[in-house]
Amino acid sequence: MENETTENWPTLAELAPMYRENARLLGERIRLLRSLPPEETAGSGMVRRLQLLEAMRREARELSVLTARYYERGYVRNAKYTV
Numbered sequence: 001m002e003n004e005t006t007e008n009w010p011t012l013a014e015l016a017p018m019y020r021e022n023a024r025l026l027g028e029r030i031r032l033l034r035s036l037p038p039e040e041t042a043g044s045g046m047v048r049r050l051q052l053l054e055a056m057r058r059e060a061r062e063l064s065v066l067t068a069r070y071y072e073r074g075y076v077r078n079a080k081y082t083v
Contacts, residue, residue, distance in 0.1 A: 012067040013068065015063075019063045019064035020061070023060035023061045026060060027057055030050060033049070062080070
């Protein structure tokens, strides 16, 4: 990271909509894959793929909330994302 400063990094508030959009896109992909005929998805590892996409969407939604509300007084953070 040559001469990179924190001035170029997005703030947590700016990250929240990015995570939200990512979750929306993942949801669209999940719906698309579920709408495929069974003969196209048989034996292709579709179940595992859908599980991974669901986990990614869930984490994107959780991170969207976390980054949007991080500095709110009284906000109880998800223990999964605390150190």
